[in-house]
Amino acid sequence: DVKVTQSSRYLVKRTGEKVFLECVQDMDHENMFWYRQDPGLGLRLIYFSYDVKMKEKGDIPEGYSVSREKKERFSLILESASTNQTSMYLCASIGVLGLAGEQYFGPGTRLTVT
């Protein structure tokens, strides 16, 4: 059974803190994604990675960075958390980066920045 796990389901951080969100997949997928989900806005792509140490900016990369040192792990970093980064964060992976491929999603991390 395929699995994408995220390090925390709920996280509360203070403004200005550095925040790490971890995502691990066990499917040997090359491609991984970080999305942000907000009510009324759907899912918006923050960053994606198509190989170890490779990354591409998505639609809303400002205020975020990523790290992919190992194939199975993709980390999202909030360099200095702000209240407008309070959101649900979803990680996904896909084996074949083709338009017909299925993305597998983790359960999400609900981050609150106070």
Add this chain to the structure above:
Amino acid sequence: AQSVTQPDIHITVSEGASLELRCNYSYGATPYLFWYVQSPGQGLQLLLKYFSGDTLVQGIKGFEAEFKRSQSSFNLRKPSVHWSDAAEYFCAVGTTSGTYKYIFGTGTRLKVLA
């Protein structure tokens, strides 16, 4: 620019009634279309996808969707809704604008009345 529109934010149906969730897309080439479901507290799960062939696509959990190129639509249907179908549903299109990525609609939240 590519886009996906889900015009209904909320839909309420009675258990046993039929369901149709609307999705319209804007994309210049042949689209690759997906429907995902997100149950409360869960990540997204793929219901079905279309990329070629028969325009009526069958998915999991008794769902189907029909691709209509003339209307730029990919509506999701189910003949008889179960209480467990209460969830949020997302339509998405795969795009090669610059690089492979997926654009999601804003979602439709389904409520099922007993």
